[in-house]
Amino acid sequence: xxxxxxxxxxxxxxxxxLRLSCAASGFTFSLYAMSWVRQAPxxxxxxxxxxxxxxxxxxxxxxxxxTISRDNAKNTLYLQMNSLKPEDTAVYYCAKYKVIxxxxxxxxxxxxxxxxxxxxxxVSS
Numbered sequence: 001x002x003x004x005x006x007x008x009x010x011x012x013x014x015x016x017x018l019r020l021s022c023a024a025s026g027f028t029f030s031l032y033a034m035s036w037v038r039q040a041p042x043x044x045x046x047x048x049x050x051x052x053x054x055x056x057x058x059x060x061x062x063x064x065x066x067t068i069s070r071d072n073a074k075n076t077l078y079l080q081m082n083s084l085k086p087e088d089t090a091v092y093y094c095a096k097y098k099v100i101x102x103x104x105x106x107x108x109x110x111x112x113x114x115x116x117x118x119x120x121x122x123v124s125s
Contacts, residue, residue: 002026002114004094009119016084016123022077022094022116030072033097033106036079037115038090048092049079050106057106062088084123091118 008020020036033052039045049058049068056068067080077094097106098113 002096004096004114004116006092006094006116006119009092009121011122011124012084013125014085014123017080017082018084018121020079020081020092020094020119020121022079024075024077024094024096027096027114029070029075031100033102034070034077035095035097035106035112036066036068036077036092037095037109037112038088038092038121039118040087040090043090045093045109046090047107047109051077052097052102052106059107081121084121086123089121089123091120093118 003025005023012018033050035050036048037045038048048062049066051068051070065083069078094116095112096114098111
């Protein structure tokens with residue numbers, strides 16, 4: 001059974017940093033593309049960042065501020081978030097791409113078949 005468990009969220013002031021983690025189990029983690037997706041209060045899901053092997057991609061809204069990485073030995077996905085803004089406030093989810101062979105943009109959310117429970121990030125003074 002695939003399990004994804006996020007951690008590391010919390011309350012941070014504007015300009016601060018947080019590092020999110022996603023512990024994965026139940027599948028061969030290293031073979032799959034993974035993404036971070038967020039949902040702000042009252043809004044829909046927004047793709048944030050993806051990593052496939054060593055290649056990363058980012059939404060324009062977080063480019064230059066967030067860094068996605070993975071440790072395949074630990075089956076863990078990370079999201080380092082710097083220079084946080086109030087508009088980054090959201091529940092952050094990690095998600096597993098549904099197949100090993102990627103077909104199409106990694107930002108396409110219907111291509112992900114497993115999601116964690118989410119971790120809340122609140123950016124406020």
